[in-house]
Amino acid sequence: MDENKFDHGKSPYERPNFPFRCGRGALWRTPCNNGPKVDGSCGGTRDCTPFFKEDRWLCRREKRYGGPCKEGPSPTGECSWQRPPCAPRKTLREIRGQISFLAVAAIVALLLISQALNPTFAGFVNISDAGPLSKSHKKFTEIEGCAACHAAYGQGPVGWIKAVFTPVDISERCVNCHSFGGPDSIAHNNDLAIDREVRKTECIMCHREHSGQKMSTRQSTSEQCNTCHKNKFESFSKGHPEFPEKYPYFNRNAIKFDHGSHLKKHFENPKFTEKAPTSCTGCHQVTLSDREVRPQAFETICVNCHGSQITKKDLVLIRLPEFMQNFVDKDALIQACNSPAEEKTDDEFLSVSTEMPALVSAFLLNVPEDDPETYEQPLQELIQAMTEESMLPIEDLVNSQTETPMADKLLTGLNPEVLKRAACSWGLNLEYEPPAEAKFGGWYADMLEVRYKPTGHRDPVAKSWIEFALNVSTVQDDEDKTTRAIAMRDEVISAKEGVGSCVKCHAVSETTLADGKKKLEIEWQYKEVNNRPHSQYSHTSHIEIMGNKSSCSNCHILDGKAEYMASFKGFDATKWSSNFSSIKRKTCIQCHTESQINQDCQSCHIYHLNPGFKKKMVSAKRQMPEIKK
Amino acid sequence: MKRTLGYAVIAILFFALIWVWTLEVDSSLNYPEFISGGALFFTIFFLCLFNIRKRVPFLPLWPARKWFLLHTVAGFLALSLFWLHAGIMWPNGLYVQILVFLFYLTTLSGIVGLVMEKVYPNLLTRIGLECIYERIPRDIAEIRNKAETLVFECTEKTGSDTLAQHYLETLGWFFQRPRFFINNIFGGQNAQTWVMQQCSILERFLNASERDYLDKIFALAEIKRKIDFHYSLQTMLKNWLLIHIPLAAAVMTMVVWHIIVIQVFFN
Amino acid sequence: MTITTQSRPQRWDQPFGSDMTDGDVERLLTIPEIQAIEAKKFPSRISLAGILRNDARIMQYKAGDIVIREGDYGNSAFLILNGSLRVVLAPGLPGEMLGRRKIQKKNFWQALKQLWTQKISPEFRDVQRYNPESGLREAKDPGSAHVFLQDIPAILDSNKTAILEGGALFGELAALGRTPRTSTIFAETDSELLEIRWQGLREFRKYDQGWRRLIDERYRQNALKAHLGATSIFEHLDDSDLQEVADHTLFETYGTFDWHLSYKKMQGQDRVEGVKDEPEIARQGSYPDGVLMVRAGFARVSVQRGNGSQTITYLGAGDFYGADEIYKTWKGETDVSLKVTITALGYVEILRVPTKTIEKHLFAYWESGRQGGTRDGNPNPGKRRRIQDFFEQTLAEGALQEWAVQERFVNGTQAMLINLDRCVRCDDCVRACASTHDGNPRFVRHGKTFQNWMVANACMHCADPVCMIGCPTGAIHRSMSGGMVIINDDTCIGCETCANSCPYSNIRMVSIRDEGGQHILDPQNHKPIIKATKCDLCADQITGPACAFACPHDALNRVDFRDVTWGGETGGQ
Incomplete structure (x- = not known):
C-alpha cells in the first residue's frame, strides 16, 4: 500500500490505552480521523470547526488530514464534511476488564447467596459443600448438617471472625459419639507412663472427612509411627525389634495338652491311630480365626480317648473312719433312724472301719485325719446329726467355709434319704449297704463312704468342689486348718485321684487379686489372650495364602526338648515352656519384606485402644444430640 | 532458553522443597495441606501479580521479560502444587470442584495462549507484511x-x-x-x-x-x-486473554474465600 | 505506484532569509569582512552576491536574546554587524535558562504516582504551565523566534563571560563540523547579525583564501588538536607533536549538510540507491595517501562483491581507516592498496592525516613496540570489531547491518529494534510508553522491517541529530547528562522543523488538549496549538526505557547498531 505510512504527518500515535474505538471501524467502514471522545461519544461528526475571521469562515481541518478542504465551510459556518455519529465501541481491554469484574462479581454473588440461604437448605445445592462425607458420617449429620461438627457453622460473620482467632479442636465433636478404651486425646488411648512429652492428639491428624463415601482416613505410613516412637526404624524387615523371647506363647495354656507327647507318642500308637487327628486342623478351628486358633470342644476332639476317664474318679465327701470309742447316743439314733431298738451291749467298742476319715470331712470339721482320738467325737457327732437332719449339718459346715455359701452348688443332687440311711448305719457302727450300684453318677453312699461320681465332662458339682477346694486353701487363718485345706485341695486336684481327673487337663494357676491377695483358679475355659489390644494377626489370611495342610508348622515348630508338663506342676502360670519354639522375626520376614508382602506398621499394630461407640450413640433415637461446649 | 531453564530449575527445586516439607509434615501427623496450600496460594498470587505488574511499568520491579518467564514457569508450578495439595485430579465437594474447574480452565487457556505466543509471531513475520x-x-x-x-x-x-x-x-x-x-x-x-x-x-x-x-x-x-x-x-493473540484473565480473577476470588473458610473451620 | 516527476531541486530554490533585499546585499558588500573577499574568484553561477542574498540573512537580536546555545546543533555561522554579544564561559548557564527541560529521575513514589495521575485524554496539557513570561520572543516566522534571558546584569554577575564585538565571526565550527555549539552566546545590547548558512560558509571557505585561513586556523587551534589528542592513535603524542599533526591534517567534508532533507525526499521517491549515489571518500584498490579519520557523520565501508558492493560495516565519529595499508607500504611491501571503498552516508567530516605525518608520529611509535595492538578500526578494540573482522562475514551475516546502513539506522544510538519472531503484538511497549508519558505513547509500533527485524518509529537518539538543526528555541536538545535527545514541551513552539528534519519520521506533532479532550486553539486563528513529541528514552524514569522494560517476550530492545551482530543478539541499553 502506502510506503509512507510511517511518515509523521500520516501516521499518528496509536493509543492502545484509550478505552474506545471508532464504531465505523468496527463495522469495517472507514473510521473517521478524530476518533471517539474521552467520554465514549463519537468525536467525528465533522472534520473541523470552522473559524470566523474577517467576514469569512475558514476551514480548520488539520494538515495531516489533508488540510483545509476544497469545499470550505458553508456560509453559515458549518463544516461541509459532516456525517452522522457512530457508536464507538469499547476496546478489547475494556471489555476484558469488564468481564473480569463480572466474573469476580458473579463469584462473590454466588458465595453471598449460598451464605444467605438457610443452612438446612444444604441438601439441595450447597456451594460451600466441602465434599461428600464418608458413609458412616453421612447419616448422622443429615439433620444437623455442617453444625454437627463445625461449631462456627451458621454463626454469622461475628462467629466466623471469632472462629478465626480461637483455635478449634474438631476432635471434641468426634468423641461425642466415639469412645475408646482410654483417654481420647492421648496417643493410642493409652495412659501408660510416657517418658517424654507427647502432644495432644487430634482425630483429624489421621481421619479426614469430605473425601467421598469410601475414604475417611488418610494414608497412614510407618513414618508417622516413627514421629513419636523412640525406636525408629525403616520397615519391618529393616530394624523392627526382635519379638519377645516367648513370642507368641506368653501364657501357660489353660489346657494341659502336651503336643509333644500326643503327636509323637499317642497319635503314633497303633491303638489310637484311628481316633487320632491327621492334622492340626483336626483339632484346631481355623476357619474365621483371627489371632486365636481355638481348639474344638472336648466333646468333639478329646472325648474319643479321654471321655471315659472322668466318671471313674469320685469325690469322697465323708468316710466312716476308725473310732476308738463310741460317742453316739444310741437312743436318739434309734429314734431318729426309726430302727428297731437294739440291745445294749457293753462289749468293747470295735469300729467297723479301719479307714481314715475323708480329707473333705476332716477339713470341714477341722480335725486331723490321722488322729482318731481327736476326730472321733466331732465326726460321730456329725454322723449323729446327719441321722437326725440328714444333710443340714453338712450344709452348714460347707456354707461356713466360704464368704458366699456354696452348698447349693457343692451338694447338688445329694439325696437326704441316702445320707440319712448311711448315717444311721454308721451310727450303729455298721457298713451301709446300698441297694444297687450307682452306675450313672451323682451322689451315692457305699459301705463306709458318701461319694460323688462325676457324670461326665463339665460336671458342675465336680467343678464346684475343685473351685471350693482351691478357694478355701488360700484363705485360712488357722495353720492347722490351712494344712487340712491344702491336703483336701491336693486330693481334689490330683490329676490321677482328684474328682473327675479334671486337673489332668485343666491348669490351676495362681492369680493376684486387686488387693494383693493371691488366689488359685482353675482354668475351665480355653484362654483367649486379650492383653495385646494393639496388635492383630489373622491366621485365616495366612493359611489362605500358604495352604491348609502343613502350613501351621511353617511357623509353629514343635520343641521336643521342652518340659511342657513340668510347667504345670506349680501354680505359677508365667513359668512355663511351650511345646513349640517361639516364633522369631525372621520367620515373618520370609514373606514380609521389601518387594513382597506389605510390611506397614498397620498390618500388625492397631492404633486405637478398644474403639467403640458411646452408649447414647447406640441408644439414640432420632433426636438431635445436644451439643454444648 | 537458558534463562527459561534456570527459572524452571528454580521452580522444580521449590516444588521439591515443598514436597519434602509436606512429606515431613505428613509423617509428623501435622497438616501438609497447609504447607502445599500456602505454597500454592503464594504461587497463584504471584501469577496474578503479573497483571498488576503490567499496570505499573514505571516501577523498577524487574523487566517484564523476567516476569513473563516466571509467570510461565509459575503456571506449571501452580498446577504441580495443586496436585500435591489436592492429592487427586478431581476433588469432591461442589465448591472446590468449581474452583478446580476454573483453575484447570485458567491453566489450559494459559497453555494455549503460550503456544500461540510462541507459534503465531513466526507465522505473522512470514506473511511479509506488518500492520497495527x-x-x-x-x-x-x-x-x-x-x-x-x-x-x-x-x-x-x-x-x-x-x-x-x-x-x-x-x-x-x-x-x-x-x-x-x-x-x-x-x-x-x-x-x-x-x-x-x-x-x-x-x-x-x-x-x-x-x-x-x-x-x-x-x-x-x-x-x-x-x-x-x-x-x-x-x-487470537489478544482474545485468549479475554478468557484467561477473567478466569484468573474468578479463581483468585474463590481461593480467597476458600482460605477464609479454612481459617474459620479449621485453624 | 505512479511515479511523480519533479525537477531536481536547485541551489537557492529556497533562500535562507526570505526578505533579503538588494539593498541589504549592497550594504553587506561594504562591510570590511565581506569587502575583503575577492568576489571574482567565485564562479559566476555562485556569485558572492548570490551567496549573500540566498545563503545569508540579517538577524536582529534584542538585548538578552540568546543567539546560540551551548550544546545546540546549528547549520549556520554568525558575523556581528553591530552591537555587542557575550559568550558565557564555562561552566555555562543552567539548562532551564536556555529553555531546556530539567531532567530529574523520579523516585519510587513519584513513579508510582503516574498510576493515577495519567490522563485518558490524549495529549492533555495544563496550559497554566506555559508561562507567557517564559522568555520567548515570538517572530512572524516561527523559525526566527528567540529565547531571551531575563536579567542580564545578574547573569553577568554570576557567570564568566567574554565580549564579542562587531566584525567577529562565531559558530562556524559547529556549522561546518556538525558538532554541538560549545558555548552560549547572547546579545548584550540590541544587535544586528549576519547569519550565514553552512552552504554559504562552505563556498566562502572554498573560494576565498582569507576566510579559509581564518576558518581553518581557528579550527586547528580550537578543535583539531584537542580532537586528535583524544584519538587512540595520537594519544601518545605530546603537545608540540600534536600541534604538528594538527597543522598537517587536511579536513574535508563529503555529502550535503542537509542530507536528511534530500534523503527523505529521495526515500519518498524510492530513489535511495546506495554506494554509487554516495560521495566517495576512498576507493577500493587505490593507493593510500593518509589515514582517514571520521570526525563527524558516518561513512559506509564496502567491498566489491560480484556485480555489486557489499557493505561490511560503517565508520562513525572517532573511527579511522588506512593506517594498516600505509604501515605495510612503509615496511616495504609493494602494491598495497585500499581494501575497501569508503563513501559518505549523508554528511561526513573527514580528517586526512598525510602519510608522512603518520610515518613520523605513529609508526615510529608502533615500532618502539609500546603499542602494537590497535591499528585500524576504532579506538575500542575490545568492544567493537575491526574492519578486518568483517571481511570474513557472509552475505547473510552482514545483511542486517547492511540494511541498517542503507536505511541510515546506524545513526541511531538507541534504535528500537523489535524481533518480530518473538513479538506477539501485545502493545505492552506502547502502553508502558503511554503510562510513563502522562498517558501518551511516544512512538508508533511500526516501521521498516527486514526479515524478522523491525526498527520501530521511535526516536533513535542519533549520533548525528539532524532534528536539532534549526530548532529556533532550543526546545529539542541533547541532554548533557544522558546524551539522549529530548524536547522541552514548554519551549516547543510547534514549528515542525524537527519533525520535518527527522529522516526516520520519529518526531510527531500533536495538537494539545485540555482536560475535556478539547483541542487547545490559538485564539488568533483558531488553529490548534501543536507540539513536537517523541521518545525521550524515559529520561526521568527509574526503569530506563519503559518499552524495553515492559516487553514480556524480550522482543524489543533499544540498540546501537554497532553492537548488533547477526542472530538477534542485541546488546542494547
Missing part, C-alpha cells in the same frame, strides 16, 4: 475503496461490466471485512486459494484491458489476505 491491529479496519476500508474505485473505472473505461458483476456477486464479499478467520488461525491457505480461484475463473471472460484491472484487484486482494491473516492471528 487498531488500524486494520482503516486498512481494509482503504483497500475496499481502492478496489471499488478500480471496478468503477474498469466499467467506465472498458464499457464492460463483467468484472463489476463478478465483484458484486463474489469478490465484494471478500473485501467486505476480514474473512477466513478460522482457517487463518490454523495457518491455513484457504484465503489464498479462494482469491486465486475467484480471479482465475474470471480471466477468460475478460479482454486485455479488463485483465489489467483484474490484476490490480488481485494485487489488492493479496494485501487484504495478508491483513486478514494478521487480523485473525492478532485477534
